Amino acid sequence: MGLEADRGEEISPAVLQSPIMTQASSTCTLHFYYNMYGEDSELSVLLKEGSRTTTLWWLAGYNGDVWHHSEVVIGRTPQDFSLLFQASGNFDKLGHVAVDDIDFTNCSLPEPQLWCSEGTFTCNNSVCVDPSRVCDFSDDCGDRSDEINCEKQGVVERCSFEQGTCSWEDSDMDTPGGEWRRRRGEEGWPDHGPPRDHTQNTAAGHYITPGTHLTEKGQTSEILSKTLLPSFNCTVRFFFFSMSDASAQLMARSRTQMSGTDDKMLWIREKTHSYSWQRAKVTFSSSVISKIAFRYELQGAQRGIVALDDVTFSKECIFDPENSKLPETSPTHSPHTSSNTPPLTTAPMNPCQDNEFFCRKSAGKVCIPATLQCDYHPDCPDGEDEAGCGPCTFENDQCLWSDASDGPAKWQRQKASNNTEPPTDHTTQTGFYMTVKLSLGSTQAEAKLLSPPLQPSSPYCQLLFHFHISPGSTGSLRVLMQQAEGGEAILWSRSHNTVSHWTSEHLPIGLFKQPSKVWFSSISKTAGASSATWDHVVAVDDISFINCETSYEPPALSSYGCTFEDGLCVWVQGAEDELDWRSASGPTETPNTGPAGDHTNGTGKYLYIESSHPSEKENKAQLMSLLLPPAGQKGYCFRFWYHMFGATVGSLRMFLKTADSLDKTLVWQQSGSKGDVWLLAQSHVTLQRVHQVILEGTVGGEAGDIAIDDISLVFGPCPDSGLCDFEEDSCNWLQTTSDDFDWIRHSGSTLNPNTGPESDHTTNTPTGHYYYLPSSMDDQAGQKALMLSPLYPESKGSCVQLWYHMYGEGMGTLNVYQQSEDGQEILIFSQAGDQGRLWRLAQASLLPRIQPYRIVVEGVKAGPTTEGDMAFDDVQLTDAQCPPHGVCDFENSFCSWTNLGDGADQGDWLLGAGASPNPNTGPTVDHTTNSSSGHYIYVDSSVGEWGDVSYLVSDVFQPSSRGHCLTFWYHMYGSHVGTLNIYVSDRKIHVGGNEEGYLKWTKTGNKGDQWLQDSVSVKHEEAFWFVFAYQKGMSTGGDVALDDITIHPSSCYTEPPVPPSTNNDVRSVGLAVGLTLLIGIIICIFLYMLNRKQKNQSTIFDNELDTPSPTQRETRGELGYDFSFFNKLYEPSPHANEDSSDA
Structure with missing residues (x-):
């Protein structure tokens, strides 16, 4: 299209108008070619919107008889418009103006999207816009939503x-x-x-x-x-x-x-x-x-x-x-x-595009996408794209971390020297760190160290920093984070001093979608204006961010496992504690506690907490994983091996903690000595949020080293151990439908006060599960609830074990039956009434059978009450026979005997073999095998102080008309042997304030290097237990040992002999005996028929069950009872038949 001049006169402008167009984006660009030949030629491009015309482009004069390309940005036009090409000139001379190849690019409004990628701005019309173009006075959304509420976007100026x-x-x-x-x-x-x-x-x-x-x-x-x-x-x-x-x-x-x-x-x-x-x-x-x-x-x-x-x-x-x-x-020169x-x-000049970041410090022209700046990962060769984005060593400056304190306490950058506290920095030992300075005379003030804005992060983001709190400090250190709604959240706090100059902390921050800030807060005190010394020094150094980039993906689950052969792997030391886990190979530094080698191969490395000085009782050490992904539909099995051996072992706990919470959830724990052996712990984790695992060891005393090794994480539930712990589900146990109530799967405390357990037996935590039967004022005496196990093959199991909890004044009866496939049931265990606020172990021998069978647990109500919640947990069948009640040779375990622990005494009895680690005291062989490889139990006299007591407690025994005989072997050898006592106690005595019970036997002092036997006869009218109590002597050299304990229902002493009698006496005695036996048989038959009638009246007929209903219940002539005294005990307990008076 062109304008030709061939006459010597001036003509009016020529106008070429486009069609009407509907809106244009901010990037809309017009392209065209022009040819302007003639000295007085003019060409312009105009934008016409309604009655308004605006010049966009113009050119005048001679431009040669060639085609030139030009472009002009039309810009955002929110209404209908058209474009005009206008050409004019004085054509005294020949000339022309021409345009060709008109084109438009980037003129349509952006298209809405289903979703916008991470880090982009979402417009009200669902258009996605680069954040760098928000609030820049350019309508990139098409609806101007990127140009409103700019103050909320942080763009103020x-x-x-x-x-x-x-x-x-x-x-x-x-x-x-x-x-x-x-x-x-x-x-x-x-x-x-x-x-x-x-x-x-x-x-x-x-x-x-x-x-x-x-x-x-x-x-x-x-x-x-x-x-x-x-x-x-x-x-x-x-x-x-x-x-x-x-x-x-x-x-x-x-x-x-x-x-x-x-x-x-x-x-x-x-x-x-x-x-x-x-x-x-x-x-x-x-x-x-x-x-x-x-x-x-x-x-x-x-x-x-x-x-x-x-x-x-x-x-x-x-x-x-x-x-x-x-x-x-x-200035040295005039400014004019x-x-x-x-x-x-x-x-350096910026050679990069608008959407790029210029790496100014790096050699050569280095441009990276602007979105990579402050993304928690250095992309420039010298890392300048992450400088000032949060990480800081404080060596050169404060990296835009700023003091935001209002009061007299201020954060200041400090160079380390011999005159500063601490005397070294963490980075180079001689560099800089940030510390709190408090004006003398101030009584209390808060100092705030504020970060620069932090960009959006991944859900696995963690803040790594190093801190120092001086000994004797009166202040604290906290980390807080700005929340989206304008509030603040406390992420971490600590008030006690650090052991070393610098302690590191990996603090989970987690996901935040909008730019946020964190700050370190320290509230400090001084002694007043007269104080000449500081009593509060808090310092922070080397701040960095781990796994925070939004593109971060966690490694495979197996990567979180660790054998500790080459360090901590992806595990880190906690910082809210007082101790660190130490790496060791071979025995620990403290004798007679800790493992002799690692679990992996016996010669490798493991982690442990050192319990001896300077560690103190209740000091903790935490080992934390980096943040783990959600557990997934099937969860994962967390497994590790632990070793807890020593006279004063504390506790080992496993917690789960989410990235967005200060609270930890206890999922597993053990306390006290568990023997000189590595044990397996496992927990099925199903948490559907980003989280971390924390293993926490607590010092119980100077001989309480705790060790861990070989952590592994495997997808899916933990392997079946044959124990039904109800942690995942009901283990295929079934509720009956013809009873009055159902057993309820539960965790934590029951709803009624003064009854029921506070935690399960398996994990000993409020998050573990068990089944319980709740009580209420609507209950009626005799109402029942039954649960049936899966059907077991007739060849499986010789002994059944379960743990039960029966605490409360209104407690009913717990019955356990062996039910054959055809419905025949035999009562194998029964307990009634309040049994104390603890989990007790029940076990019973299974009768011979010729068909598959079930175990039935029945709870029977005592009447209206809210103090009768009963529970059971951890049901297991074993192929070994139930051991005799009260008998133990200590070759494999403590049997049913248990250390008292829980702070009631000062030390534990230990399982030992061979010579004592303490010289000139204790046995060199056990009594059972008379060899150095045989086992016994003993008290370590090198631990504790004069007068310390160690208690060993038996199971509970039912009263017997024949009484009970306790027989045992003891060894008391050494220059400072204390006192060994035996007590008998029951619940009434214990509740009445006599915690030890009645003294039945005592020995004091050195008895020589020999095993000695003794016996104690007991005839008690209440259910009772035995207590061995050893009181430590003045010094070491006072080990006391026990072995081969037996308890059986009879007196320890034989009856006096009967003098010879005459034939008449013999005949008279024979006649009397015959008459007595006849009368006894008649009474037994009568009692049997009466008992059978009563049992038939209480028989449960269940036509609705999908399993055979019992048609007859028989009662074993002699019932076995087995009760554990402490909820932490989980060793098989002995079991023996007693006479009918025990039933």
Whole structure:
């Protein structure tokens, strides 16, 4: 399309109009080719919106008889519009104007998306926009939602110049008359400014231009921003218009002195000729206060058209609310001559695009995507893309961590020296760290160390820092995080001192989607104005972030396992504790406690807590995993091996903790000595949130080393051990439907007070599961609830064991039956009434059978009460016979005997073999095998103080008309042997205040290096238990040992012999005996029939069960009872038949 001139006269302009177009995006660009031949030719491109016409592009004069390409950004046009090509000229001479190949690019509005990727801005119309283009006065969404609520986006300082120049101010470095001026497009065009602004994209909009009185080379025009506080990665975005050649420069500088002598070049105009508004962005950092200076400088006598519009600062830019003046210097030249240009420190020019970050410190041109800046992973060769984003060693500066304290306590950067506390930093030992300084005379103050803005993170993000709290400190250290709703959350706290100079902490932060801040808070105290010394020193150093990049994916689950042969793997020491887990190979430093070698191969490494000095009782050591992913549908099995052996072993616990909570959930624990052996612990984890596992050991005393080894994590439930612990489900046990109630699977305390367990038996925690039968005031005596086990093959099992809990004044009866497949049932265990606030072990021998069978657990109500909740847990069948009740040779375990523990005494009885580790005391062989490989139990006299007591407690025994005989072998050899006592106690005695019971036997002092036997006869009217109590002598050399204990229902003493009788006496006695037997048989038959009638009346007929209903219940002639005294005991307990008076 062209305009031809061949006559010598002036004609009216020729106009070529486009079709009506509907809206245009902010990036809409017109491309075309033009050919202008003729000296007086003119060509312009106009934007027509309704009645308003705005010039977009223009050109005049001779441009050669060739085709030229041009483009012009139309910009955001929110209404219908059309474009006009207008050509005119004085055609005294031949010439022409022509256009061709008109094209439009990027003009359609962005398309809505189903979802926006992480880190992008989501518009109200579901369009996704790069965050760097939010709140920059450019409608990139198409509905302007990216340009509203900018203060909430953190963009506070922004100026469109529509209402004035905002906080921008003139500079003293200007050439007189060179001040920047605010103009409208319609008044600036064509001599002083472009025909349209950027904000409104119309001639009515405003922008700023350099002073119009600049006429000589070197003259300048400057405009300055408001004062910035020290800021890192502060980004300035602006739009500029440039229609001039190289005779003038437009640049952006960072200024830290009023004279400009230390200016750093941030940006310089690269294109000298453009018909459109161009977008520019510059990122800089400053550790001192500064201003941004836009500077225009003439390089020749002719100036072009230059303008600025829509200047915005990112949220990383921190402005001084007081707009303080920059420091002054003394310029050596007059500011009004061409020689006054201040020397310039030129930073590397930014060769990167708007969506890229310039690695200024790295050699060569290195540009990385802007989205990689502050993403918790260094992408520049020298890592400058992550500088000031949170990590800091404080060696060079504070990395934009700032003191935000209001009171007298302040965080300050401190150089380590022999005169500082601590005397070393963590990074180099001689470098810098941040510490709290408190003015003397202040009684209490809080110091806050605030981070720079932290970018969105992954759910696995953890904050790693190193801290120091001086011994005797009266203060504390906390870590808090800004929440999205404006509040704050405490992530971590500690108030006691650190053992070493520096302690590390891996603190879970987790996922946050919006930029946030964390801060260290320390509340400190001093002794008052008269105090001459500090009593509170808190310091922080080497802050970094682990696994925080949003692209982070956790490793395979097996990667969290560890044998500790080469360190801690992905496990870290906790910092809310007093101790660290130590690595060891072979025995620990403390004798007679801890393992002799590791579990992996016996010669490798393991972790343990050292219980001897300087460790103190109740000190803790935590080992924490890095954050783990959600457990998944089937969960995973967490397994580890542990060793707990010694006279004063504390506890070992396993916790689960989510990344967004301070609370830990206890899922497993053990306390006290478990023997000199490695034991397996396992827990099925099903937590569906990002979490970590914490293993916590607690010191019980000086001989209480606890060790762990060989951690593994495997997908799915833990392997079946044959124990039904009800942790996952009901283990295929069934509720009957013909009874009155159901057993309820539960965890933690029951709802009724003064009854029921507080934790399960398996894990000994409130999160473990068991089944219980609740009580209520609506209960009636005799009402029942039954549960049936799966059907077992007739060849499986010789002994059944279960743990039960029967605590409460209104307790009913717990019955256990062996039920054959055809429904025949035999009662094998029964207990009634309050049995104390503890889990007890019940076991019974299974009768011979010729068909599959079940175990039935029946709870029978005693009547209306809220104090009758009964429970059972941990049901197991064993192929070994139930051991005799009260008999133990200690070859494999303590049998049914248990250490009292739980703080009631000062030490545990230990399982030993061979010579005692203490010289000149204790046995060298056991009694059972008379060899050094046989086992016995003993008290270690090297542990504790004179008078300390160690208790060993038996199971509970039912009263017998024949009494009971306790027989045992003991060994008391050494120069400082104390006293060994035997007590008998029952619940009434114990509740009455006599915790030990009645003394039945005592021995004191050295009895020689020999095993001695003795017996104690007991005839008690209540259910009772035996207690061995050893009271330590004055010093070491006082080991006492026990072996081969037996308890049987009879007196220990034989009856006196009967004198010889005459034949008549014999006949008389025979007749009397015969009559007695006959009467006894008649009574037995009568009692049997009566008992059978009663049993038949109580028979349960269950026609609704999918299993055979019992048709007859028989009662074993002799019932076996077996009760454990402590809930932590889990060794098989002996069982023996007693006479009918025990039933």
